[in-house]
Amino acid sequence: MSIEAKFLIKKGDFTLDVDLSVPSKGITTLFGPSGCGKTTLLRAIAGLDRHRGGFLKVGDLTWQNAESFIPPHQRSLGYVFQEASLFAHLTVRRNIEYGLKRVAKADQKVSLEQAIELLAIESLLERKPDSLSGGERQRVAIARALAVSPKLLLMDEPLASLDLERKREVLPYLDILHRELDIPMLYVSHDHNEVARVADHLVLMEKGRVVASGEISEMFTRLDLSLAHGNDTESIFEATVSNYDEKYHLTYLESSAGQFTVTGQELIVGTSVRLRIAARDVSLTLTRQSDSSIQNVFPATIDEITPEGVSQMTVCLNVGGIRMLARITRKSADALSLKSGMEVFAQVKSVALLN
Numbered sequence: 065m066s067i068e069a070k071f072l073i074k075k076g077d078f079t080l081d082v083d084l085s086v087p088s089k090g091i092t093t094l095f096g097p098s099g100c101g102k103t104t105l106l107r108a109i110a111g112l113d114r115h116r117g118g119f120l121k122v123g124d125l126t127w128q129n130a131e132s133f134i135p136p137h138q139r140s141l142g143y144v145f146q147e148a149s150l151f152a153h154l155t156v157r158r159n160i161e162y163g164l165k166r167v168a169k170a171d172q173k174v175s176l177e178q179a180i181e182l183l184a185i186e187s188l189l190e191r192k193p194d195s196l197s198g199g200e201r202q203r204v205a206i207a208r209a210l211a212v213s214p215k216l217l218l219m220d221e222p223l224a225s226l227d228l229e230r231k232r233e234v235l236p237y238l239d240i241l242h243r244e245l246d247i248p249m250l251y252v253s254h255d256h257n258e259v260a261r262v263a264d265h266l267v268l269m270e271k272g273r274v275v276a277s278g279e280i281s282e283m284f285t286r287l288d289l290s291l292a293h294g295n296d297t298e299s300i301f302e303a304t305v306s307n308y309d310e311k312y313h314l315t316y317l318e319s320s321a322g323q324f325t326v327t328g329q330e331l332i333v334g335t336s337v338r339l340r341i342a343a344r345d346v347s348l349t350l351t352r353q354s355d356s357s358i359q360n361v362f363p364a365t366i367d368e369i370t371p372e373g374v375s376q377m378t379v380c381l382n383v384g385g386i387r388m389l390a391r392i393t394r395k396s397a398d399a400l401s402l403k404s405g406m407e408v409f410a411q412v413k414s415v416a417l418l419n
């Protein structure tokens with residue numbers, strides 16, 4: 065099942081021209097620089113701006129085509145904006161209940177209680193929005209969007225107005241929604257860290273167009289895309305907690321690439337985690353080093369190498385079927401005569417757990 069969207073929208077000098085198909089499950093981020101058209105696309109999907117010739121299908125529901133246009137209030141969707149747009153005169157409870165009336169009983173997949181529990185806002189229910197912190201307000205806004213049991217959740221930079229601490233407060237709730245609910249989300253962001261943490265799928269936009277769209281770990285490591293060429297270039301791995309070493313306080317994580325070792329982190333065995341590996345923390349050797357202090361070493365094949373400025377190279381590796389980037393100097397690449405197809409060992413100096 066997928067979400068299919070085709071829009072040609074003109075706003076002054078700006079043109080949005082997209083023809084997109086993304087999975088109708090998990091979190092898809094719309095990512096790109098300011099002004100590339102992310103909000104315009106989200107509003108078109110919500111039906112907030114009506115455009116002739118647009119097409120939108122969410123799973124088996126057609127919301128818009130040449131003949132028909134389902135108005136926004138009849139589209140089963142939740143919309144969370146950058147600033148929580150709660151009704152100031154209503155309590156949190158009344159805010160969340162708002163909109164519930166128009167949901168038929170048979171369509172209520174998320175109960176009011178479940179929305180309240182998932183966002184942990186029980187203790188806030190009788191308060192008014194102006195007495196809440198930014199993070200609390202945003203959690204209430206998300207609960208309100210969920211309470212209508214949407215077929216699609218649209219989030220337009222929901223964390224952008226929050227400081228780092230508040231972001232850290234709200235992010236785990238997005239993980240919970242992702243884990244517990246089967247509601248696809250389209251999530252607008254221009255924050256690389258946020259995308260690395262939440263996205264399953266990424267749509268890269270530029271100047272009103274979709275440059276590329278694909279699964280997150282692939283998109284972060286495609287050498288033909290800008291994401292692989294910044295200072296914060298990184299690879300994403302999904303892994304499962306397999307063991308905790310009490311003697312050394314180390315956690316072992318299994319992934320298709322092999323076993324990762326991270327320090328500390330007493331996590332429940334079987335928990336799924338997402339790992340981030342910065343390209344600059346990966347070095348390459350031609351033989352497995354037995355006298356190195358680095359724990360995370362993986363046999364890998366070089367898929368592609370590309371120059372990065374005048375002094376560096378970015379190397380895309382295949383590690384057990386997963387793509388990992390290494391940023392090394394051009395001098396090292398020459399000294400080791402690195403080429404596509406070569407078998408090497410990737411030494412990973414640092415691994416960060418994202419959730």
Ligand SMILES: Nc1ncnc2c1ncn2[C@@H]1O[C@H](COP(=O)(O)OP(=O)(O)OP(=O)(O)O)[C@@H](O)[C@H]1O
Nearest residue numbers: 075076077078097098099100101102103104105254
């Ligand atoms: N009513 C309008 N008239 C003319 N131009 C508009 C109008 N609304 C939006 N635009 C332009 O359309 C472009 C896309 O805007 P949009 O808000 O979709 O971008 P965005 O990617 O969401 O940006 P940001 O990350 O800054 O929120 C921008 O250049 C904006 O100036």
